Amino acid sequence: MELTRRLRLPHVRRQLSDLIPTARAQRWDPAELVRVLLAEEAAGRDAAMLVNRRKKAGFPAGKTFQVWDETKSSIPTATQTALRTLEWISRQENLCIVGPSGTGKSHWCEALGHAAIEAGMTTCWFTIEDLGTLVRRHRADDSMAKAMSRIMRADLVIVDDIGLLPIAPDAAEGFYRLVDAAYEKRSLAVSSNLHPAGFEEIMPKTLATATVDRLLHHAHVVVTNGTQSCT
Template sequence: MAAPLRTITGSSGDPLAEAIELTKRLKLPHIRRALTDLIPTAKAQRWDPAEVVRVLLAEEAAGRDGANLRTRRKRAGFPAGKTFGDWDETASSISRQVQDSLKTLEWVTRKENLCVCGPSGTGKSHFTEALGQAAVEAGMTVAWFAIEDLGALVRRHRVDDSLARAMTRLIRSDLIIVDDIGLLPVSTDAAEGFFRLVDAAYERRALAVSSNLHPSGFDEIMPKTLATATVDRLLHHAHVVVTQGDSFRLTEATSGKGVRPLH
């Protein structure tokens, strides 16, 4: 036999005001914002009570989803807000088939890596950040770093010998992006941080790396022993994408599209 519904006493005053107070108590801010407009509409259109409940719960769910998305995007630490909305897939030297395959993010769920390498200005950072933004929108967590950020992390946590714990926290993200490797020689601390990250994430999390150098040339910018160990783990389960062509930035600059015309 089904248990009887709990008896709820009737309202002693304004039901809407009491409902609003209850949403505060139960921490339902999105329902609270919807109540004032929704209840008169429901009365006027004689909605079924179940429909009222459904719409209110849908408002709360959508509001929480939006808040979670904003939180994940903020925590990711993206540098420029680049997305596929401002990405010209036809101008990229990356084939459409490869672009479309990577956009599915199946490689992230399989905990595989991505290495995008090629000359400066060929869309490496834009493409990897856009993939990160897409992952955030798909409900995943992402962390973005420049490689020297990893050096700062090593120095900060070496003091109290907490680097291993810091790496464990870092790889809680579904996707970790390390951007712009190869522009300058990598500091010893950054090389160590990069190795520790790749080692900690190996077969546990997806990594995306953008670089002016192919990973096989990382020994040009960091100690050979560390480079060899890092690349061995990085490339074992990796998709390597090589960009080509002239710099988008230089092309825009020489054609006068890099700035707005002066008046």
Template sequence: MSATTTRTVAPSAGDPLAEAVELTKRLKLPHIRRHLVELVPTARAQRWDHAELVRVLLAEEAAGRDATNLRTRRARAGFPAGKTLHDWDATASCIPRPTQDALTSLEWVGRRENLCVCGPSGTGKSHFCEALGQAAVEAGMTVAWFTIEDLGALVRRHRADDSITRALARLIRTDLIIIDDIGLLPVSPDAAEGFYRLVDAAYERRSLAISSNLHPSGFDEIMPKTLATATVDRLLHHAHIVVTQGDSYRLAQATSGKGVTALT
């Protein structure tokens, strides 16, 4: 005895394409709706199999959602400059190429390891960290970008109701957290507290990447020694340390006239 399929949807009483468009609105399928009107006539003219039309429409929806999710993750990350690996000059960097390749693979993020990029100002630390963060976003990960003083502001914002622990618990759901430009200025007490709390909360749970003018061993120069010791101990336990050197790229461009468009 053959099985029969019971149809629960009545045939269209009017224009099936118009009804399909309305259904995409109801079901929140904006990317299918965008392509439906043009693809149905194409499928009819080229005699596509019905399954092929369904496949193409679903593929357009999936691609559209992926693009939207990418834009959302990038916006939430809070990157400062939009610098990516596409405009990173690997040949000009003093970081060894094998090290660059290993870090851009992002396998260390999957292992919940940390990265410390330290060296003089203008040697590409922030650019490289942001480029890695952008690559992580493109790979489907979530990223958050902070300066160390942003962490101080986070502590102050949550001190009134003692909710800093809950705020950090939400933050470390992020796959990669980047803290930029440590060591340029003395660290405020709130920022030192926020930095320690973040490193402690993320320890062996999430990856941190920091850029710093100081090697982490010198953090006791900018924050209380006891707090610096506890922070560095956790930060470096599972960390890759990359030391940059040389003259500032920005200064080199400025002195060679490449920092601006020539006046005419």
């Protein structure tokens, strides 16, 4: 027990009192006991890492595909299946899901984020207002580049709920910086009430043009509504 504490093997420690009597009673080979104990430690660490990655992601509601009804979504089933493979993330492609409120955009993006974490990837979640806060926080000491570098450690970055209101200048800057930093290096998933082609209606035209050019290059665009969608 003391050695498991020194070696930081908490999951082995929890199993010792049950597994050692079982191994003795069933006359396990010593190598089998070692294998089972190490497997328990590995499984415990994997589960702890999963919890930690979910916590760091900052998901808002805990919505996963377990509570997603693909038959009620306006996203075509074939499109759902293709995106759920997550292959587009490994190719550093983007996803833009566009449509009115109540069509499952945020749920879909969050469920994809959870699926990415379960597949061993890292994810982080932002609203457009979060990006404005980020810019203001790091402008004082000119550390925005470092902040973006930390965000880019994630395999998938999700920005939720763009287009309901005009984007504040700080948020527009933060969104552009994020898209520029991720361009052909990381995958972005963006949900919006407004198609990216219309972003110049809610943010400065120059920033909108530069942002959309990078965002839509190598991107999957899914347009949702109450009854059907097109890709």
